[in-house]
Amino acid sequence: MTENLERQGSAVSARWRIVGWIVLTTALALLAVTVTMRSVMSGQVAEAANVGVVQEIEEFRTFAAEGLDPRTARPFTSMEALMERYLARQQPLAGEAIVGVAGGRVLAAQGLADGSGDILAGDAALVDRILRDARTAGVYESAHGTVRWGKAEAVAAGEPATIAPERRAHLLVAQFTGAAQEEANRQAVLLFGVAVGGLALTAGIAWLVARQIMRPIRTVRETAESITAHDLSARIPVQGRDDLARLAETLNAMLDRIEGSHLAQRHFIAEAREHLNEPQRLLAAALRDLVDGDMPGADRARIACGAQQLIARMGQTLADLDVLAQSGNPGFVKPARVPVSEVTADVAAEASTPGAHPGRHFRIEETGRAEAWLDAARIADAVRQLVDNAVAHTSPGDTIGIGSSVADGAASFWVANPGPPLDPERARALLESYRSTEGTDPGMGLGLAVVKAVAEAHRGIAWVESGDGAQTRFGLTVPLDALVPARGADDAFADRIATTLGEES
Structure with missing residues (x-):
């Protein structure tokens, strides 16, 4: 077949x-x-x-x-x-x-x-x-x-x-x-001779024109042949503004998506390896220690508690990886109109719960006063990731700031932690999904990848600010009304009825 x-x-x-x-x-x-x-x-x-x-x-x-x-x-x-x-x-x-x-x-x-x-x-x-x-x-x-x-x-x-x-x-x-x-008849023969000459000229011109037309297609074929499983960077040169140029642009956009998906897959695997290998190794060592029959009960309890923490850490890693895997799906976010201040207050209250983050203090720096169409649960998860990232990179007794603001039709959520400013290149690299585990401290890459995925799902951006001050802020900014659902005919009819009844009353 x-x-x-x-x-x-x-x-x-x-x-x-x-x-x-x-x-x-x-x-x-x-x-x-x-x-x-x-x-x-x-x-x-x-x-x-x-x-x-x-x-x-x-x-x-x-x-x-x-x-x-x-x-x-x-x-x-x-x-x-x-x-x-x-x-x-x-x-x-x-x-x-x-x-x-x-x-x-x-x-x-x-x-x-x-x-x-x-x-x-x-x-x-x-x-x-x-x-x-x-x-x-x-x-x-x-x-x-x-x-x-x-x-x-x-x-x-x-x-x-x-x-x-x-x-x-x-x-x-x-x-x-x-x-x-x-x-x-002689005139007809003469006309036929002229027609044959014109036909030969047409064939020559058609050959040159076909070559010109087929050149971009040949370039597409050569570009496709140069793409391998390890190198997806080749792109088709775009010349002119005709249909073939638009085809080249479309194919380049497709290659961008394929490369992005390929890199996302590699990043996903790298993140899983980065965040699961170390807990797995420590958990295996803890299990080997627990089988030692001569270990005192207090040490056994301490090791068991550490093993439970490792298991919890691995579970959180798997949950984060699941979020990253679902971030490209159409139903990843379920928007609703919620107050920005409510999301900020809920995250701050959860972070300040006794025993949640021992040795750290939390304060609300600012609260946005507006409502936005967003998935409150996803935004809250992203801010929690920023809180966990701040806790992992501060010392006991430090104060971590949580805040939100509304400006220019967008809502911003952030977490600020004290410490020396970051190098601009390193700060930029932290939010580049495919460099998040390269040359950074453990625990930074996956959490920030989740934050970026949530921000992009809301048609927003993730950002980091680190200047001359004594703190660094990680956050995300999303439009207030980017995810407003399309209104159906029933909703519009209901609004008209409500307006009419209101005017009559």
């Missing part, structure tokens, strides 16, 4: 397919134009021949009806004289034959040097065929090519209409269209 799927599709490159379709469609269009033009020119040749025949026949009929014999100044009584007089006045064009038949004689008007009149006059069989034809016009294929002909007859003045045919005069007008058709 897999082999069959691999063999499906065209083996021809996209560049050749683009050029092939362009050349094919252009060739069909040019062929249609050439055939159409040849047909039009052939039609024009036939139309011109027909017009010439009709015009000569009409002129002869007019002359036969109105013409006068110059010798008598009266209508012609001799058909030979009439025909001679008429033919003497004609100047046939190329391919045109004007022949008169009267009194058993065949006379031809002398025109251009192609001798079409003499050809028709000398072909007795063709003349006889035309005279015997019951039609007044027609088309023959003869030894001289295609002939379009017309004929008219005249009788002398005073002769009855029933006069015998041999006493009548006949004018034969023929158009030999072979030469004109050959010229039309």
Whole structure:
């Protein structure tokens, strides 16, 4: 099945397919134009021949009806004289034959040097065929090519209409269209040659354009080939503002997400290893000590208490890792409108509970006076992480500050602990998720990663401030209304009803 799927599709490159379709469609269009033009020119040749025949026949009929014999100044009584007089006045064009038949004689008007009149006059069989034809016009294929002909007859003045045919005069007008058709064919061949040249030029341009179009796609393929499981940093160069540029931007954004997910996975594993290896080692050592039967009861109780703390620490680590794993899920936060001061007071009260953090003192530095759409439980967990981080990096007797504020449409929560200021680069590194365990003290990386995850889930940021003062503040800032749920039609209807009832009351 897999082999069959691999063999499906065209083996021809996209560049050749683009050029092939362009050349094919252009060739069909040019062929249609050439055939159409040849047909039009052939039609024009036939139309011109027909017009010439009709015009000569009409002129002869007019002359036969109105013409006068110059010798008598009266209508012609001799058909030979009439025909001679008429033919003497004609100047046939190329391919045109004007022949008169009267009194058993065949006379031809002398025109251009192609001798079409003499050809028709000398072909007795063709003349006889035309005279015997019951039609007044027609088309023959003869030894001289295609002939379009017309004929008219005249009788002398005073002769009855029933006069015998041999006493009548006949004018034969023929158009030999072979030469004109050959010229039309030569023009069609010339047009076809120009079309072939244009097709070759189109193919060349299509080849260059296809190469230009396929270059970004080739770059995408080369970039994809350069990406490995250990290096996801390659990106597609973005040039221009067309569809391919937007495609490159989209693929780069996708690669950013893939790299972010990959790094997050590596970070997740590193955090788990960093925070579980040491407690696991200490717990194993404690268990080895507990199996020693000669250990005094007081030492056994102390080791058991330490083992319980290690287990609790590992449980907290697993809980934090679970928070990080869920932080990308859509339902990670469940916002509700809550007072900022309430969240601050709850965390401060919990931290100040006797026995929670022995030897540390807590005070509320500031309280924000506003309501915000946020997940109070998640925000409280993040601030607890900051409290635990501050406890781990202070000494007994130190005072840790907890506070919140509201400014510029955002709520900020922070924890301040005394101590020397941090180096700006190190302070920045603490909040970079994938550097949180590199070169930092134990316990800092995972807690701050949780804080950052909670802040970003609220469309906010995590931050650290450490300046010339005697304290460092870690916190997070979230918008007040970024997570306002969309109001449904029922809510809007209820508001309108409430407003209406309020106005009526």
